[in-house]
Amino acid sequence: MRIIVTLAAAFCLGLGTATAATPAKPAPGKADARSVTASLPTIDVPFEKFQLANGLTVIVHEDHKAPLVSVNVWYHIGSKDEPEGRHGFAHLFEHLMFNGSEHYNDEFFRALEPAGATGINGSTNRDRTNYFETVPTAALDLALFLESDRMGHLLGAIDQAKLDEQRGVVLNEKRQGENQPYGSLREILSQQSYPPGHPYSWTTIGSETDLNAATLDDVKAWFKRYYGPNNATLVIAGDIDVATAKAKAEQFFGAIPAGEPVLHAKAWVAPLSGEKRIEVNDRVPLPRLYLMWNLPGDGERDTVLLDLFSDLLASGKTGRLFERLVYRDQTASAISASVSSDEIAGQFSIVASARPGASLAPIEAAIREELKRLIDQGPTEAELQRIKTQRYADLLPAFDGVGAKGQLLAANELMHNDPAHYKKELAWEREATANDIRDAARRWLGDGRLVLEVLPQNIDQAAKPETVDRSKLPVPAASAALSLPPLVRTTLSNGLKLAVIERRGVPLVEMALIVDAGRAADLGAGDGGKSGLAALTFGQIDEGTGSLDALAIARKQADLGISIGASTSREVSIVSLSSIKPSLGPALDLYASIIRAPSFPAADLARGKQNLLSAIVQEKASPGGLLRRVLSKQIYGETHPYAYTGSGEEAVVAGITREDLVAFHQRWVRPDNATLLIVGDTSLAEIQPLIEARFGDWRAPQAKPPIKPPVKQIPAVALAAKPRVFLLDKPGATQSIVAAANIAPDGQASGQEAMSTANTVLGGQFISRLNLNLREDKHWSYGASSSVTRTRGPQVFLAQAAVERNRTADSIVEMQKELREMVGKHPPTAAEVDAAKRADLLALPGSFETAGQVAGAFASSIELGQPDDYYNRLPALISEQTPEAVAAAAKQLVRPEALTWFVVGDLAKIEASVRKLNLGEVSVLDADGKKLR
Numbered sequence: 001m002r003i004i005v006t007l008a009a010a011f012c013l014g015l016g017t018a019t020a021a022t023p024a025k026p027a028p029g030k031a032d033a034r035s036v037t038a039s040l041p042t043i044d045v046p047f048e049k050f051q052l053a054n055g056l057t058v059i060v061h062e063d064h065k066a067p068l069v070s071v072n073v074w075y076h077i078g079s080k081d082e083p084e085g086r087h088g089f090a091h092l093f094e095h096l097m098f099n100g101s102e103h104y105n106d107e108f109f110r111a112l113e114p115a116g117a118t119g120i121n122g123s124t125n126r127d128r129t130n131y132f133e134t135v136p137t138a139a140l141d142l143a144l145f146l147e148s149d150r151m152g153h154l155l156g157a158i159d160q161a162k163l164d165e166q167r168g169v170v171l172n173e174k175r176q177g178e179n180q181p182y183g184s185l186r187e188i189l190s191q192q193s194y195p196p197g198h199p200y201s202w203t204t205i206g207s208e209t210d211l212n213a214a215t216l217d218d219v220k221a222w223f224k225r226y227y228g229p230n231n232a233t234l235v236i237a238g239d240i241d242v243a244t245a246k247a248k249a250e251q252f253f254g255a256i257p258a259g260e261p262v263l264h265a266k267a268w269v270a271p272l273s274g275e276k277r278i279e280v281n282d283r284v285p286l287p288r289l290y291l292m293w294n295l296p297g298d299g300e301r302d303t304v305l306l307d308l309f310s311d312l313l314a315s316g317k318t319g320r321l322f323e324r325l326v327y328r329d330q331t332a333s334a335i336s337a338s339v340s341s342d343e344i345a346g347q348f349s350i351v352a353s354a355r356p357g358a359s360l361a362p363i364e365a366a367i368r369e370e371l372k373r374l375i376d377q378g379p380t381e382a383e384l385q386r387i388k389t390q391r392y393a394d395l396l397p398a399f400d401g402v403g404a405k406g407q408l409l410a411a412n413e414l415m416h417n418d419p420a421h422y423k424k425e426l427a428w429e430r431e432a433t434a435n436d437i438r439d440a441a442r443r444w445l446g447d448g449r450l451v452l453e454v455l456p457q458n459i460d461q462a463a464k465p466e467t468v469d470r471s472k473l474p475v476p477a478a479s480a481a482l483s484l485p486p487l488v489r490t491t492l493s494n495g496l497k498l499a500v501i502e503r504r505g506v507p508l509v510e511m512a513l514i515v516d517a518g519r520a521a522d523l524g525a526g527d528g529g530k531s532g533l534a535a536l537t538f539g540q541i542d543e544g545t546g547s548l549d550a551l552a553i554a555r556k557q558a559d560l561g562i563s564i565g566a567s568t569s570r571e572v573s574i575v576s577l578s579s580i581k582p583s584l585g586p587a588l589d590l591y592a593s594i595i596r597a598p599s600f601p602a603a604d605l606a607r608g609k610q611n612l613l614s615a616i617v618q619e620k621a622s623p624g625g626l627l628r629r630v631l632s633k634q635i636y637g638e639t640h641p642y643a644y645t646g647s648g649e650e651a652v653v654a655g656i657t658r659e660d661l662v663a664f665h666q667r668w669v670r671p672d673n674a675t676l677l678i679v680g681d682t683s684l685a686e687i688q689p690l691i692e693a694r695f696g697d698w699r700a701p702q703a704k705p706p707i708k709p710p711v712k713q714i715p716a717v718a719l720a721a722k723p724r725v726f727l728l729d730k731p732g733a734t735q736s737i738v739a740a741a742n743i744a745p746d747g748q749a750s751g752q753e754a755m756s757t758a759n760t761v762l763g764g765q766f767i768s769r770l771n772l773n774l775r776e777d778k779h780w781s782y783g784a785s786s787s788v789t790r791t792r793g794p795q796v797f798l799a800q801a802a803v804e805r806n807r808t809a810d811s812i813v814e815m816q817k818e819l820r821e822m823v824g825k826h827p828p829t830a831a832e833v834d835a836a837k838r839a840d841l842l843a844l845p846g847s848f849e850t851a852g853q854v855a856g857a858f859a860s861s862i863e864l865g866q867p868d869d870y871y872n873r874l875p876a877l878i879s880e881q882t883p884e885a886v887a888a889a890a891k892q893l894v895r896p897e898a899l900t901w902f903v904v905g906d907l908a909k910i911e912a913s914v915r916k917l918n919l920g921e922v923s924v925l926d927a928d929g930k931k932l933r
Helices: 033-038 089-096 108-115 137-152 160-178 185-193 208-213 216-226 242-253 301-314 320-328 361-377 381-400 402-416 421-431 434-444 519-523 533-539 550-560 581-596 602-621 623-636 650-655 658-668 684-695 752-762 769-777 805-822 830-848 851-864 870-879 883-893 907-915
Strands: 048-051 057-062 068-075 118-124 129-136 232-238 275-282 288-295 332-341 346-354 449-456 488-491 497-502 508-515 562-568 573-580 674-680 724-729 735-746 781-788 794-804 900-905 921-925
Touching: 057 242, 057 402, 068 137, 068 402, 089 118, 089 129, 089 160, 089 216, 108 118, 108 129, 108 137, 108 830, 118 830, 129 137, 129 402, 129 830, 137 232, 137 242, 160 208, 160 216, 160 735, 160 769, 160 781, 160 794, 185 275, 185 288, 185 449, 232 242, 232 402, 288 301, 288 361, 301 320, 301 332, 301 346, 301 361, 301 381, 301 421, 301 434, 320 332, 320 346, 320 361, 320 550, 320 602, 332 602, 346 361, 361 434, 381 402, 381 421, 381 434, 381 508, 381 550, 381 573, 381 851, 402 421, 488 684, 497 684, 497 851, 508 581, 508 851, 519 533, 533 562, 533 573, 533 602, 533 658, 550 562, 550 581, 562 581, 573 581, 581 684, 602 623, 602 650, 602 658, 623 724, 623 735, 623 794, 623 900, 674 684, 674 851, 724 907, 735 805, 735 883, 752 769, 752 781, 752 805, 752 830, 752 870, 752 883, 769 781, 769 794, 769 805, 794 805, 805 900, 805 907, 830 851, 830 870, 830 883, 851 870, 900 907, 907 921
Parallel strands: 057 232, 275 449, 497 674, 724 900, 724 921
Antiparallel strands: 048 057, 068 129, 068 232, 118 129, 288 346, 288 449, 332 346, 488 497, 508 573, 508 674, 562 573, 735 794, 735 900, 781 794
16 A cells, blocks of 8 residues: 555444335435546645754644644664564564663553553554554653653663563564464565565565574664664654644754664565466465566555556455456455555555355456456546545545554655655546556556465664653643533434534544344344344445445445445444545435335345355454354353354355345334434534435334344343363464453443453553563463453453464463452552553543544444443543452453353364363364364
8 A cells, every 4th residue: 555545434334234115315416426526625734844963854743633642753674674684673673662761661551551642553564663652742741751762762671581572472473473364475475576685575574583593782783773863753743833842852852862874775676577376275265366566666656556556456346356256257255456565666466365165267367357458448537536536535534633644744754755745646646547547557567477376275973961851751641531522412203313423624424323233133023033134134235225236336435435334233233424525415315325225136145145155264264253253152152142243154144035134124224213423524403404305204114113132131141150161173273362251241230431440450451461471471472452342231251362372271371360360369459450540541532533433432332322421421430440449340340260261273282281271161162163072
């Protein structure tokens, strides 16, 4: 993806479905693709750029919409800069630089999370290493202290123990990636698509041999060379003025000496010659085809044109390859085309997955035909305008958040020495003609390509005086009370409830029709207990309406720059709309028609079922997918309304008919069983007439709304009488997933906030007990966590980690120890509770930064039946908690005497050691949760 391509629409909640009902009123007027494109507002992120005397580039962007500031530090060092024998050093240093500095020798998460920081992370790619966090304005000094301390004061904090610890974490990350289906192909693709010695011919994750050979002196020399201020960019974006930002940049970073000059590799495109074909047999669920061409790097006009070309081929349902291979021929289960443009070279890729048992040959032949046709003829004007509008709509939500804007400016500065370079690329994109795109494809997408078939196995500046007191961390001021815009409600005469939150700033409107019919409705009267019916119904809702089939609907969405989708949770199903403001009228026309009068075409249902069956195959091949498929069934019991969480069972999916979908839609999707949540650039007074015009004459059936099991009728679920263990076999897995679960109190019971705080202490953040034990102390895992499902009825507490295979039993012992001590001899301490409360409180503003976040939060609140002002009351509910209350909540949440353990891994290697733990009765399950032995 190019630098300007950032976030997808922020509030697209899934796919959808419905059946014949009263058709929606047509909206007055029409909007074609060309008129929509012409009306799109320009995109601009204003900034001021300056440089400190030590060479640090500083960029400041003001956005006072929320009391938040995003801090980005980007170092111009990535894996391409690694010499032979040092592959993986850039990635290793990304981890080491989170692990403490001279004046704060501890995990940086431990300081930032309690200060309310959100989006704390770092990453490494071929060209750069970056660190970023969004903090409350009051915590900006803390973030700048930490970022400057690891830039200027790191080496004294790196010792052999830290090197060994983070080396173990990185190697676990490498194993975790390679343990996923197709995960081992990254190295093959890099080696085979670039010539030996090319800086992109090795992977960022690194070489296990090189990482194991790294000495303390090696890594210290690496830091001295690359991580000075003269090789870095600092971006401060958000609730701050330029003068203040300049002063703080000088205060915290000005005394750091410049490092030695850094030389960067120049452009090396390395086009392939002829066709290079490779066949790989691997432990993958479905055959997969890769076609790759080498291109120029980021910031070239041809790269932008080819990115448009990739969308024409495979952007959603409107792409030519999707229409041909997935929709019409139905030979592929998934298809994608993309451009990855790095600093010195780029690549164009087409990736296609076959259906179970299918061959790659007809897929490759069809791809070649469609590729040739598009290169020969070029795109149509309608196609081109549709893609341009959709790309604009996908990009726009990023400009609602300071974090994304900060990263945009940092990336453009690092790659092009110009934070505003993205405007040049956007102009190339807007001005591109069909012939421009065709000609670029002719130049680059010829016979010089790599074809990879993956087949399943049959099994020196003087220092300035220091201006910062580094003897202690800055302490952020207490966060002010949360004050979200009010949720304004009204009800139409047909019973449809409207809930509107006005949020100006970005010309976007997000909608969610929340229907009280989630997976629990599968067991409602008349539905015959068909598990997965709700999900499949809503999964097909946007496949047809009136005279429009699925492809016509997809083209219309792309023309308008909107996104319509649907999703199903345990309690509700949601049909969502994300619309740019200029398209709102015609967007509502389509949205209402899909909701009220879906046609559920039989051919599309057959295709949808085939895609779902392919998804089930892939789910069964993934360790995490196997866990999802069996956990709820074993905890709740197979007949409970909450038992279904996976993609489904083949026999049930195959047996669902169009009539089932039509009946489900007619029974549940009705105005008096739904709430329409609207968030964004509108108000109730402005939007209500538009809603009345499309939904006002939508009449509910005469019969009363159906009743899915309400909270009081949802069957109670008893705790397991004693611990038990379920094993799932994943032959050849290099890691194991270890999980422990038990039933927790109902989601509407009192004390949810205290249970959430207890979970934060145990496994809800980076510095939680579980993660510090298994990742940071033992480095057996890339990450360990715990969570609580949020439902109206009985919830599930879950602790889990992906661990080294030979540490499976040891990891269970450590997890069991942490769970027992949490409710026994080592309850949450006052310090832990205070830190967790502070982290949760200070992080709240960052959870409501964008319209999409606000919409998602309030949709969840409506789903759970919380008061409209719940989030404004939440800070007080958190603040009032005592250590005693959190300890009591932990005992409600975590029940060591009734845990159900799940272990997914290579049973030939781990089963005996797990059985020796004597945790309880051990059963081996298949991928559908059925007992094998």
